[in-house]
Amino acid sequence: MKLRQNYIILTHGHGDHIGDTFKIANRCNPLFICVDELANIVPERGHNAHNMHIGGCHVFEFGKVKFTIAHHGSMTRIINMPVRAAGVIISVDDKIFIIQVIQVCSMI
Numbered sequence: 001m002k003l004r005q006n007y008i009i010l011t012h013g014h015g016d017h018i019g020d021t022f023k024i025a026n027r028c029n030p031l032f033i034c035v036d037e038l039a040n041i042v043p044e045r046g047h048n049a050h051n052m053h054i055g056g057c058h059v060f061e062f063g064k065v066k067f068t069i070a071h072h073g074s075m076t077r078i079i080n081m082p083v084r085a086a087g088v089i090i091s092v093d094d095k096i097f098i099i100q101v102i103q104v105c106s107m108i
Helices: 021-028 036-045
Strands: 007-010 031-035 048-052 057-060 063-069 086-092 095-099 104-107
Touching (some): 007 021, 048 057
Parallel strands (some): 007 031, 031 048
Antiparallel strands (some): 063 086, 095 104
8 A cells, every 4th residue: 555645844955864855745735844945846847835934833724833953964956956844733622743853852
């Protein structure tokens, strides 16, 4: 069984974070939610993106997404420029998920 992804949240441009996201996106056509620099290249790969800025937040169908500062490198081969790394806070109903660049670190 293959899962259908409606959204893909990218925190930064390292290959271990981007991985197969575009391959998955080709199958599912999700909305990419990512920092502005990455969101600007997503349409070049045939997909839609919602541009986010660090400190900004937006309410989506599933809940609220807020991008935070992450002190982490973020250079990528996909675009020839640095991309700001971000942490993510996702609020769904009464649950808050704090996601750092590498891992989920807390669920309140």
